[in-house]
Amino acid sequence: MSDPAIDSTAARQALIALRAEVGKAVVGNDAAVTGLILALLCRGHVLVEGVPGVAKTLLVRALATALDLRTTRVQFTPDLMPGDVTGSIVYDPGAAEFSFREGPVFTNLLLADEINRTPPKTQSALLEAMEERQVTVDGTGRPLPDPFIVIATQNPVEYEGTYPLPEAQLDRFLLKLTMPAPSREDEIGILSRHAEGFDPRDLGAAGVRPVAGVEQLAAGRAAVAEVAIGPEVIGYAVDLCRATRAAPSVRLGVSPRGATALLGAARAWAWLSGRGYVTPDDVKALARPALRHRIELRPEAELEGATADGLLERVLATVAVPR
Known part of the structure; x- marks a missing residue:
């Protein structure tokens, strides 16, 4: 029987190596890669916003x-039907019977493009798939693969011709990551790679190879579950979330589910950083994503230029940090 501590250390090293491996194809997005790793460790879903x-x-x-x-990519369009995502019952003339044809949701990483x-x-x-990790078609629940996460963009x-996600669905996402335009240095690096023949459709030629897998993720999840969270850190996370609900500019603040997600992500970040306990700094680092x-501002506050990130900056600056 292998030593769990060695398994945990090896899993951490393999998952950290993902950043360098993904960097062979994607320049300057280490924070987004880290966010996706945290989501996989927490079995959570991610909303990615970027032009x-x-x-x-x-x-x-x-x-x-x-x-x-x-991984499967689904381009969300106005005429996309639920069965196009989950799958449907079809008639098989050869067998003279109806059978279930799996939709693209039966994958490990589902990219819901322009959701x-x-x-x-x-x-x-997607709600049942995200929450229950199964889809129900014709009254039968069908489990999804493990791991399974939705990465929606x-x-x-x-916003012309779009259908904004309702609050209940937004709350199902563990993290919301932003991908801004690259810096000048990163953009030069991107163009230099393309000038040297980089083909984004051929990741093998770019040298991207598997450096971790399902076993490392499973070991990482088990190790994250053992990370200690002190009562003062739990209280700090609760105070941050309650402060968002009390802000005058907010119509809808962070729910208890959001507080749970914050602690879960902070726990995974603590383990990935090589610690067996969560600090207030871990909570602060994950508060924005x-x-x-999970914050909906009042219309008048938005007209005055208020943003959720700006509100979180003020909350983080005013809520007392336990020492």
């Missing part, structure tokens, strides 16, 4: 290759 052309799809494909996982371009009926088709600029999408 077109900042390598959101390439990031997911490179991560799947480096983890040796299956806000499809109507609520199809958006909600949306464009923060163009874990909470920003």
Whole structure:
């Protein structure tokens, strides 16, 4: 029988190596890669916001290759139906019977591209998959593979013809990551790679290889569950979330589910950082990605230029940090 401590250390090293491996294809997005690793450790889902052309799809494909996982991309459009995502019952003439044909949701990393371009009926088709890790078709529940996470993208600029995600669905995402335009140095690096023949459709030629897999993820999840959280850290997370609900500019603050997500992500970050306990700094580091999408501002506050990130900055600056 292997030593669990050695397994945990090896799993951590393998998952940390993912950043360098994904970096062979994607330049300057270490924070987004780390966020996706945390989501996999927490069995959570991720909403990625960024303008077109900042390598959101390439990031997911490179991560799947480096983890040796299956990935499927679904382009969400106004005419996409729920069955196009979950699968449907079809008639097989050869066997003279009806059978279930799996949809693209039966994968490890589901890239829901521009999720806000499809109507609520199809958006909600993902809710059961995200929460229960199964889909129900024709009255039968069908389990999804493990691991399974949804990585949904949306464009923060163009809202014409979109269907904003309802609060209940936003709350199902563990993290909301932003992918800004690259810095000048990173953009030069991107163009230099393309000038040297880099083909984003051929990750093998770019040298991206599996450096971790399902075993390392399972060992990491087991180790994360053992990370200690002191009562003062729990109280700090609760105080942060309650402060968002009390802010005058907020219509809807962070729910208890959001506080749970914040602690879970902080726990995974603590383990990935090589610690067996969570500190207040871990909570602060994950507060923005874990909470920003769970805050709905009042319309008048938005007109005055208020943002969820700005509110979180003020909350983090005013809520007392335990020592």
